[in-house]
Amino acid sequence: MIALGLEGSANKLGVGLIKHTPGQPAEILSNIRHTFVSPPGEGFLPKDTAKHHRSWVVPLIKRALKESGTRVQDIDCICYTKGPGMGAPLQSVAIAARTLSLLWGKPLVGVNHCVGHIEMGREITGADNPVVLYVSGGNTQVIAYAEQRYRIFGEALDIAVGNCLDRFARTLHIPNDPAPGYNIEQLAKRGQHLLDLPYTVKGMDCSFSGILAVVDSLATQLLTSHPKPLLTPSGEPVTKEDLCFSLQETVFAMLVEITERAMAHVGSSQVLVVGGVGCNERLQEMMGLMAAQRGGSVFATDERFCIDNGIMIAHAGLLAYGEGERTPLEGSTCTQRFRTDEVLVRWRK
Amino acid sequence: MTAPPPDPSDATPKTLISQGAEALVYRTTFLVPTLPALLKHRPRKTYRHPTLDARLTKHRVLSEARLLVRARGLGIPVPAVYFVDEANGSIFMEWIDGSSVRQVLDAILASPGGEGKVDAMMVRVGEAVGRLHKADIVHGDLTTSNLMVRKVGGVEEQEGGAGEVVLIDFGLGQVSTQEEDKAVDLYVLERAFSSTHPKAEKLFEDVLSAYGRSWKGGKTVLRRLQDVRMRGRKRSMLG
Numbered sequence: 397m398i399a400l401g402l403e404g405s406a407n408k409l410g411v412g413l414i415k416h417t418p419g420q421p422a423e424i425l426s427n428i429r430h431t432f433v434s435p436p437g438e439g440f441l442p443k444d445t446a447k448h449h450r451s452w453v454v455p456l457i458k459r460a461l462k463e464s465g466t467r468v469q470d471i472d473c474i475c476y477t478k479g480p481g482m483g484a485p486l487q488s489v490a491i492a493a494r495t496l497s498l499l500w501g502k503p504l505v506g507v508n509h510c511v512g513h514i515e516m517g518r519e520i521t522g523a524d525n526p527v528v529l530y531v532s533g534g535n536t537q538v539i540a541y542a543e544q545r546y547r548i549f550g551e552a553l554d555i556a557v558g559n560c561l562d563r564f565a566r567t568l569h570i571p572n573d574p575a576p577g578y579n580i581e582q583l584a585k586r587g588q589h590l591l592d593l594p595y596t597v598k599g600m601d602c603s604f605s606g607i608l609a610v611v612d613s614l615a616t617q618l619l620t621s622h623p624k625p626l627l628t629p630s631g632e633p634v635t636k637e638d639l640c641f642s643l644q645e646t647v648f649a650m651l652v653e654i655t656e657r658a659m660a661h662v663g664s665s666q667v668l669v670v671g672g673v674g675c676n677e678r679l680q681e682m683m684g685l686m687a688a689q690r691g692g693s694v695f696a697t698d699e700r701f702c703i704d705n706g707i708m709i710a711h712a713g714l715l716a717y718g719e720g721e722r723t724p725l726e727g728s729t730c731t732q733r734f735r736t737d738e739v740l741v742r743w744r745k
Numbered sequence: 746m747t748a749p750p751p752d753p754s755d756a757t758p759k760t761l762i763s764q765g766a767e768a769l770v771y772r773t774t775f776l777v778p779t780l781p782a783l784l785k786h787r788p789r790k791t792y793r794h795p796t797l798d799a800r801l802t803k804h805r806v807l808s809e810a811r812l813l814v815r816a817r818g819l820g821i822p823v824p825a826v827y828f829v830d831e832a833n834g835s836i837f838m839e840w841i842d843g844s845s846v847r848q849v850l851d852a853i854l855a856s857p858g859g860e861g862k863v864d865a866m867m868v869r870v871g872e873a874v875g876r877l878h879k880a881d882i883v884h885g886d887l888t889t890s891n892l893m894v895r896k897v898g899g900v901e902e903q904e905g906g907a908g909e910v911v912l913i914d915f916g917l918g919q920v921s922t923q924e925e926d927k928a929v930d931l932y933v934l935e936r937a938f939s940s941t942h943p944k945a946e947k948l949f950e951d952v953l954s955a956y957g958r959s960w961k962g963g964k965t966v967l968r969r970l971q972d973v974r975m976r977g978r979k980r981s982m983l984g
């Protein structure tokens with residue numbers, strides 16, 4: 397069985413083709429992406445992002461078919477991101493999916509974006525039943541599987557961790573290319589001083605707005621030296637690098653802690669990190685140290701699968717398709733809100 | 746003249762009973778071999794920056810000990826504190842003879858018709874949390890693992906009967922008069938219920954109504970809980 401997957405819930409447009417053969421690992425035929433990058437100091441707006449997706453969706457699909465040598469008649473279904481995400485970009489991709497479905501006469505399968513990340517992560521890493529940390533620009537969730545659903549054990553109570561990093565990057569005028577989080581990671585490697593920042597964990601939940609407010613005002617002080625230059629407690633000047641380092645060390649410690657709480661709670665020693673922030677090597681390293689202390693290990697993927705992509709939508713969609721799921725044309729809507737635990741996971745025991 | 750500090754690490758053997766999220770928890774004795782005690786030790790977390798790790802561990806050991814003492818002074822059922830060593834990250838406290846609400850729930854719900862048997866326990870959970878909030882103590886990590894039920898007359902809780910509900914694990918707690926903090930406490934507990942005991946989800950209503958009756962500010966906190974839930978749903982707007 398072969399599925400085409402279309403993803404566009406945020407600023408990446410992804411197209412993927414996947415092949416499932418019973419008893420074998422999934423085969424990735426194509427996995428390509430085009431990113432809408434906004435200028436430094438700015439976020440991506442829904443309208444511009446939707447326009448980006450509309451203008452790139454056809455060339456990207458053509459390229460995926462051509463590169464992989466896939467013929468239209470070999471495709472079994474068309475999978476698209478139903479949500480969660482930004483309304484306008486989701487819609488532009490859903491329209492592309494519906495059009496192809498009518499044009500080619502193929503069934504549609506609407507996919508939950510978060511479930512896409514989880515299933516692709518499991519497939520690539522071979523992690524069988526891990527606790528999942530899903531961290532991206534719009535989501536921060538600690539998830540474990542039980543009784544046919546991915547249940548959310550913990551989450552950010554206010555803004556997502558990626559959103560916190562992105563907004564801080566904007567204040568400090570860190571470029572959005574290739575991604576703000578990536579650029580923060582590179583700067584953080586040269587940080588020396590750890591500043592005292594708010595650390596907020598409540599059970600398996602956490603909160604990032606307090607730390608963002610503090611680090612944002614420190615960033616402004618650093619840039620303007622107003623009302624006075626920013627110094628460490630021992631009197632040395634604080635650098636951009638120090639701020640990035642302190643922010644990363646603190647928010648990642650919070651993430652690792654809530655993940656560890658969930659692992660202790662469900663009695664698991666495997667952890668899988670997915671979502672764009674999951675590419676961060678420092679986060680992966682910290683997670684690995686935690687898992688090792690518990691006698692387990694961390695599973696993570698690289699940017700091809702961590703960052704939003706079409707292949708994960710194709711993969712999760714095809715798993716559902718295999719269980720007989722179809723999304724009728726009338727029902728092929730999308731939704732900004734779509735919780736991970738709403739999906740009935742038929743394909744797992 | 747002050748007496749030398751007691752040496753808690755007396756020769757008693759320690760038995761590891763749990764590796765929780767942050768702590769290693771041992772069963773041991775305190776001062777005399779006949780006084781059973783619990784040793785809670787927070788080891789270094791190698792994944793954290795050492796400065797941050799030291800700051801968090803010290804803060805948590807001290808706030809756990811302070812809140813236990815404060816709650817106990819007000820007659821709220823919590824273990825008594827015997828000895829605190831914040832530099833080393835450890836607390837010795839009263840050994841509670843019983844099991845966690847989580848274990849009791851799992852055991853009872855596994856038996857046919859179990860749901861009817863836990864009502865009374867749910868009421869006692871709601872009341873215990875109510876008393877805590879009335880005293881302006883916010884727990885910070887309310888789960889069914891952090892609530893224990895004492896054995897009655899040496900017998901394990903089975904019928905959801907009379908065993909006293911004891912609150913433990915206050916490392917993330919704080920003193921707060923804010924309705925918001927109390928509502929988040931309930932929200933955390935609600936989600937612990939639904940994710941850990943999917944079958945018992947509706948039992949949580951009993952917890953909430955007992956909570957609402959148990960103290961004067963309870964109703965207001967319950968209203969605030971609605972807002973916290975709403976925010977939870979709105980939050981999932983972006984992929």
Ligand SMILES: Nc1ncnc2c1ncn2[C@@H]1O[C@H](COP(=O)(O)OP(=O)(O)O)[C@@H](O)[C@H]1O
Binds near residue numbers: 764766841842845916
């Ligand atoms: N005072 C106590 N008496 C008996 N058992 C306890 C006591 N305190 C904790 N426990 C047991 O140890 C487990 C872990 O302790 P807890 O304080 O919750 O640490 P953690 O932060 O690791 O969750 C609890 O879930 C409970 O089963």
Ligand SMILES: [Mg+2]
Binds near residue numbers: 765890891914
């Ligand atoms: Mg605990």
